[in-house]
Amino acid sequence: MRKILDGVRVLDLTRVLAGPWATQNLADFGAEVIKVERPGHGDDTRKWGPPFLKDREGRDTQDAAYYLACNRGKKSITLDLAHPRGREIARSLAAKSDVLVENFKVGDLARHGLDYASLAKDFPRLVYCSITGFGQDGPYRDRPGYDFMVQGLGGLMSVTGERDDLPGGGPQKVGVAVSDLFTGMYATSAILAALLERAKSGQGQHIDMALLDVQVAMLANLSSSFFVSQEPPGRMGNAHMNIVPYHVFKAKDGFFIVAVGNDGQFARFCEVIGAPAWPSDPRFATNPQRVRHRDLLVGLITDKLAAKTAREWLALLEPSGVPVGPINDLSQVFDDPQVRHRRMQVTAPHPAAGEVTMVANPIKFSGTPIAHDRAPPLLGEHTREVLGGVLGLDGAAIESLRVAGVV
Numbered sequence: 001m002r003k004i005l006d007g008v009r010v011l012d013l014t015r016v017l018a019g020p021w022a023t024q025n026l027a028d029f030g031a032e033v034i035k036v037e038r039p040g041h042g043d044d045t046r047k048w049g050p051p052f053l054k055d056r057e058g059r060d061t062q063d064a065a066y067y068l069a070c071n072r073g074k075k076s077i078t079l080d081l082a083h084p085r086g087r088e089i090a091r092s093l094a095a096k097s098d099v100l101v102e103n104f105k106v107g108d109l110a111r112h113g114l115d116y117a118s119l120a121k122d123f124p125r126l127v128y129c130s131i132t133g134f135g136q137d138g139p140y141r142d143r144p145g146y147d148f149m150v151q152g153l154g155g156l157m158s159v160t161g162e163r164d165d166l167p168g169g170g171p172q173k174v175g176v177a178v179s180d181l182f183t184g185m186y187a188t189s190a191i192l193a194a195l196l197e198r199a200k201s202g203q204g205q206h207i208d209m210a211l212l213d214v215q216v217a218m219l220a221n222l223s224s225s226f227f228v229s230q231e232p233p234g235r236m237g238n239a240h241m242n243i244v245p246y247h248v249f250k251a252k253d254g255f256f257i258v259a260v261g262n263d264g265q266f267a268r269f270c271e272v273i274g275a276p277a278w279p280s281d282p283r284f285a286t287n288p289q290r291v292r293h294r295d296l297l298v299g300l301i302t303d304k305l306a307a308k309t310a311r312e313w314l315a316l317l318e319p320s321g322v323p324v325g326p327i328n329d330l331s332q333v334f335d336d337p338q339v340r341h342r343r344m345q346v347t348a349p350h351p352a353a354g355e356v357t358m359v360a361n362p363i364k365f366s367g368t369p370i371a372h373d374r375a376p377p378l379l380g381e382h383t384r385e386v387l388g389g390v391l392g393l394d395g396a397a398i399e400s401l402r403v404a405g406v407v
Contacts, residue, residue: 003030004368008195009390011093012036012074013081013102013109015043017147017177018211019131020070021184023101026191027073028361028370034093034386035071035377039078039407042379043067053353061352062379070184072348072358073374075382078407085406087112092391094119094126099191103131106141116206126204127194129187135210145211147177154179154215159222162237171235183214244290245269245301248327251310258301259323263287268320273304273313346372351381383407 008031012023020035020043027033037043049064080086091114094100100119102109109115116128130136133145151157151173161172190207198204216223222233225241233241238257240246245266246259260266263286267279278284278300283293290297305313310326317324328336334345343360350356356375363370387393387407401407 005029005031009097010099011097017180018183019103022187024070025188033074035074035076036079055352056354068376071376076377077383077386078380083406099127101129129207131209133211136208147179150179150211150215161235179211179215182218183211244294249305253309256310257325269322272316348375350375
């Protein structure tokens with residue numbers, strides 16, 4: 001079946017997460033993604049285990065679960081960019097590609113003649129995306145950028161975690177590398193937009209993506225509140241700074257979420273939990289008043305909800321239209337009937353393991369559906385295929401490159 005990016009070739013010079021997340025999206029959309037990896041080593045995340053994918057005999061393979069998360073649908077070739085012949089091959093692949101994505105330190109690829117300025121002279125249609133911690137310019141341009149650092153520097157950890165004066169208070173990072181993942185998503189959008197623009201102008205361009213820029217941007221409404229009030233928001237745990245009750249509450253046996261978004265929902269919530277007078281109490285009648293009396297109301301609700309189990313409350317509140325939900329671990333997530341119906345867990349054939357289980361791309365196209373039919377590649381699995389099929393090298397030439405350590 002035809003895919004949206006059929007005919008688009010992407011040269012992937014990225015590793016770890018932000019760049020591979022972007023190129024995996026492009027592969028899901030149907031692009032031919034050629035992942036270039038260091039001979040004998042590969043993407044760092046191949047070794048970021050345990051856990052490692054198991055082979056058919058139950059032994060660890062060479063690929064960690066982390067690597068599997070962001071490299072499906074790609075072709076892996078090994079290529080030593082420090083070798084003159086390796087750089088020549090990379091340049092030849094760039095000449096036959098629509099997009100190049102890289103996340104080297106600023107200036108590293110210029111030494112190899114593989115930076116945007118060098119390639120754009122000869123290949124002006126190339127869309128070139130650079131992903132770094134801090135961007136191609138500015139006082140931090142030469143610093144290494146890691147998601148954890150950027151979550152702190154970019155303000156996310158100042159609003160994540162429980163209040164300092166409460167048990168367990170203090171800054172917390174998000175449980176997944178959101179700066180990396182959001183940067184990969186923004187990079188995907190930027191690349192697609194640049195390809196659309198190229199269709200009009202015939203010209204490629206350089207996309208400069210920085211984890212810090214993305215982290216600052218993704219604070220969204222919190223930054224807007226700061227601009228309006230000039231008061232930096234603080235950590236509020238699971239609470240919402242603008243809505244009450246919007247919280248994790250403890251029932252008799254565990255926790256669940258209540259996310260009341262308007263006064264009508266609050267009235268229905270109060271009716272179900274046995275507090276029908278609260279909506280007419282001037283302290284709680286409107287959301288602004290509930291925000292002003294947050295601690296009092298949350299305490300009253302907590303006392304009420306301790307009377308039943310979380311499952312009992314969910315069964316009572318869901319039919320009333322009050323937004324509530326459980327707090328699932330991943331085994332519960334992938335056993336959830338809605339998640340299963342939406343086919344968010346998929347498998348693909350794998351040469352070492354037989355098959356590999358993956359999280360599906362959440363985008364559902366009606367006319368060009370995503371096919372999760374190609375597992376993350378083994379290191380160098382497609383070297384001969386790419387060098388022969390894309391560059392026209394014969395077997396003897398490829399073997400000489402292997403002997404010389406170029407591939």
